[in-house]
Amino acid sequence: MIKLSPKLSQKFSYALLYIATLLAIVPVITIIFIIVKNGISAISLEFLTSMPKNGMREGGILPAILGTFSIVLCAITIILPVGVCAAIYLNEYAKDNFLTKIIKLSIVNLAGIPSVVYGLFGLGIFVMFFKLGVSIIAGALTLSIMELPVVITTARGALNSVPYSFREASWSLGVSRWQTIRHVVLPNALPGILTGTILTVARISGETAPILFTAAAFYVPHLPHSIFDQVMAMPYHLYIISTQIPNMPKNIIYGTALVLLMVVLTMSCIAMIARIYFKKRRKW
Amino acid sequence: MRKIIDSAIETIIFICGMLSIVFVVLIFGFLFKEGFSFFRNFGILKFVTGHFWYAASDPASFGILPLILGSTLVTIGACTIAVPIGVMSALFISEIAPKGIRDVLKSLIELMAAIPSVVIGLIGVITLVPFVKNIFNLPTGLTAFSGSIMLAFMAIPTIITISEDAIRSVPWKYREGALALGATKWQTVRRVVLKAAMPGIIAATMLGIGRVIGETMAVMMITGNAAHIPHSIFDPVRTMTATIAAEMGEAVRGGMHYRSLFAIAFVLFAITFIVNFMADLFLGKNKNI
Amino acid sequence: MVNKIEVRDLNCYYNKRCVLESLTINVIQNEILSIIGPANSGKTTFLRTLNRMNDLDATYCRKGEIYLDGEHIFNMNMENLRKRISMLFAMPIPLPMTIYENIVYAPKRLGLITRKSDQDAIVEQALRDASLWDEVKDRLNTSAMKISGGQQQRLCIARILAVNPEVILFDEPCSGLDPISTAKVEESMIELKEKYTIVLVTNNVKQASRVGDKTAFFLMGKLVEIDETDKLFVSPKEKQTENYITGRFG
CATH class of the missing domain: 1.20.5 (Single alpha-helices involved in coiled-coils or other helix-helix interfaces)
Known part of the structure; x- marks a missing residue:
């Protein structure tokens, strides 16, 4: 083998890294481009605001949009208080002991459980054991447990970014720990928690496997009335129309994918912009 | 009060x-x-x-070896693609790219992580599957190979993010030491930075593996779902996750088939527990340098 | 001459390593006690033990007794203790809110403000006592992060005064300040001893001689000597004290 000079080997390696990065980035852009290019023609006000017709081969996707919206709304109202409280416990109260180690291990473990296993668990516990049926609330609870580790981790990061000295300054005046958290730590961690929440919304909107057996329905001829209703959901709807229905018009598939992708990507972009904005405005 | x-x-x-x-x-x-x-x-x-998964027939056979092999094959395939690309991209982003480009790349990777798996599956079915079928002249493009490629895209953001964290947490003095001795930047990166960041990169790989094993929707749409023991990566396969997702709807509640799916879930739970636990150990190690 | 704080045989440890050894010392009401000594002599640990700021540190433990007006402080409710013994840190730490909110923050949380109309009066009084009022009275609603370091430190003093404690602990309060700001802080300290008891930890020997009624010299976790400031600086009894104050080490 020819031994390359260090300079040449550096150039060669840099080129390799450059190509690898391109390989990682180009598919994202391609995927987004394909969906946008093919889906844009299907998008119209009617597509977004009407019911599916003719075995879903025509009409719009309104029930799926509303279904996803209600599941996400429901899940976020459950998970946000619980996740933030858990993060407060870990960051502000927990001592460095065995219990805390177990909690952290549990969080790592929860984060790794496959989404379909959560779906199965939700089916067994919420749908059957608590008799909630296949419903918005059962799906939202399942998603909440699944997203809990992510919410805890981001909220903890936000709490942790508030300087410790602020807490000490507050304690030194005789203010209690909870009052310090409530009036000094939380207000300053809020931007971080908010960005994390938007990202969680994005992720929940795209999840399919956990709601497969807990919330989603193949077809529901009416819009959701209560949290105990079965609903159509965008990701599940997309799965159905792209694999289960023969002769499905391509533009409806792409249109649905585009709507879903836009919801998720818009949320992610908002979160990214918010993060930059808050960073610039940070007071300390 | x-x-x-x-x-x-x-x-x-x-x-x-x-x-x-x-x-x-x-x-x-x-x-x-x-x-x-x-x-x-x-x-x-x-x-x-057991070599045969005939859950719905009578008498039923619940052997998950084909499913385990299916998951393994897809995972190995995906990691072979994702780990080198992910780690090299992480190196590029943290060591070479100027700040402006780095921010753009990181944002794109974040977007990539956000794309729902159904959408990835859809793209795979429409673009990759026919392509694989034609280029390798196969009876079907729904194979473990196609699944590996699509899953690699889903693991890459995880691998990049975690590796990049690990690489960037290598203290500056390590690099300065090497550079001061006259090493080129690349020698420094390869011999010093990469070595110091290794536990983090291993953790990133572990987490990527965890993500691939657990992935359900895309895999169900692309890999062909044939529950037999695969002979090559160009065979259709069925993974454990896809089996649960595909069959839960038709299994009779409380019956043998139903419980067999929970048993698969239990196996998955055990595997991901070990993988994530190990990743966490390596991440802990990385913090101590 | 009333003993405000009595410390009996106090020992403090970090990770089992002794940082303060059998310390017995009294702080007299309405006096300034300055504590001098080189780095790592246990001065700050002593201060943080007095209002139990170290209690959250898992590596820290202590033995011994401290009485505030005859009451054992380790048996007191932590919040009540800190309301009576407040602390000013080395670096100014304004909370990220307006000047006005910084002052009313603690009184509000502690339920000291019963009527909203009292608020303005409390803010003005606290700022006047910390001799900051004239400089900030027109911009009470600007962020406390935007005023200068010296002003921030005096704001922190004002914030403490608004809670009306009995003892104020100063932990090297001028280490980050320029000479003019330092002079201002020292000035307010001397005014404050009319109403409060003060313990001042300082690296600056001259500062101790300027403001302290009594001065204590700590070395390696032990109290070497305590005396009237004038006596300690003119005729120290211990050789180590003399070496330190004449600048031979430290």
């Missing part, structure tokens, strides 16, 4: 802190209960080593 409210709130916070443990125990207990009753009826050895 104020003190009572304070301590009530602190109690709630404590309970929320404990919830993660409660959920893990609950999930474990639940899967174990359903899975265990299945193992008792069917036999755990027959379950893990």
Whole structure:
């Protein structure tokens, strides 16, 4: 083998890294481009605001949009208080002991459980054991447990970014720990928690496997009335129309994918912009 | 009064802190209960080593070896693609790219992680599957190979993000030491930075593996779902996750088939537990340099 | 001459390593006690033990007794103790809110403000006592992060005064300040001893001689000598004290 000079080997390696990065980035852009290019023609006000017709081969996707919206709304109202409280416990109260180690291990473990296993668990516990049926609330609870580790981790990061000295300054005046958290730590961690929440919304909107057996329905001829209703959901709807229905018009598939992708990507972009904005405005 | 409210709130916070443990125990207990009753009826050895998965036929056969091999094949394939690309991209982003480009790349990777798996699956079915079919002249493009490629895209953001963290946490003095001795930048990166960041990169790989094993929708749409023992990466395969997702709807509640799916979930739970636990150990190691 | 704080045989440890050894010392009401000594002599640990700021540190433990007006402080409710013994840190730590909110923050949380109309009066009084009022009275609603370091430190003093404690602990309060700001802080300290008891930890020997009624010299976790400031600086009894104050080490 020819031994390359260090300079040449550096150039060669840099080129390799450059190509690898391109390989990682180009598919994202391609995927987004394909969906946008093919889906844009299907998008119209009617597509977004009407019911599916003719075995879903025509009409719009309104029930799926509303279904996803209600599941996400429901899940976020459950998970946000619980996740933030858990993060407060870990960051502000927990001592460095065995219990805390177990909690952290549990969080790592929860984060790794496959989404379909959560779906199965939700089916067994919420749908059957608590008799909630296949419903918005059962799906939202399942998603909440699944997203809990992510919410805890981001909220903890936000709490942790508030300087410790602020807490000490507050304690030194005789203010209690909870009052310090409530009036000094939380207000300053809020931007971080908010960005994390938007990202969680994005992720929940795209999840399919956990709601497969807990919330989603193949077809529901009416819009959701209560949290105990079965609903159509965008990701599940997309799965159905792209694999289960023969002769499905391509533009409806792409249109649905585009709507879903836009919801998720818009949320992610908002979160990214918010993060930059808050960073610039940070007071300390 | 104020003190009572304070301590009530602190109690709630404590309970929320404990919830993660409660959920893990609950999930474990639940899967174990359903899975265990299945193992008792069917036999755990027959379950893990059985060559045939005929869950719906009579008499049924619940051998998950083809499913385990399917998951393994797809995972190995995906990691072979994703790990080198991911680690090299992480190196590029953290060591070479100027700041402006780095921010753009990181944002794109974040977007990539956000794309729902159904959308990835759809793109795979429409673009990649026919392509693989034609180029390798196969009867079908729905193969483990196609699945590996699509899953690699899903693992890449995880691998990049975690590796990049690890690479960037290598202290500056390490690099300065090497550079001061006259090493080129690349020699420094390869011999010093990469070595110091290795535990983090291994953790990133582990987490990427965890993500691929657990992935359901895209895999179900692309890999062809044939539950037989694969002979090559160009065979259609069926993974454990896809089996659960595809068959839960038709399984009779409480029946043998139903419980066999919980048993698969239990196996998945055990695998991901080990993988994530190890990743966490490596991440812990990385913090101590 | 009333003993405000009595410390009996106090020992403090970090990770089992002793940082303060059998310390017995009294702080007299309405006096300034300055504590001098080189780095790592246990001065700050002593201060943080007095209002139990170290209690959250898992590596820290202590033995011994401290009485505040005859009451054992380790048996007191932590919040009540800190309301009576407040602390000013080395670096100014304004909370990220307006000047006005910084002052009313603690009184509000502690339920000291019963009527909203009292608020303005409390803010003005606290700022006047910390001799900051004239400089900030027109911009009470600007962020406390935007005023200068010296002003921030005096704001922190004002914030403490608004809670009306009995003892104020100063932990090297001028280490980050320029000479003019330092002079201002020292000035307010001397005014404050009319109403409060003060313990001042300082690296600056001259500062101790300027403001302290009594001065204590700590070395390696032990109290070497305590005396009237004038006596300690003119005729120290211990050789180590003399070496330190004449600048031979430290």
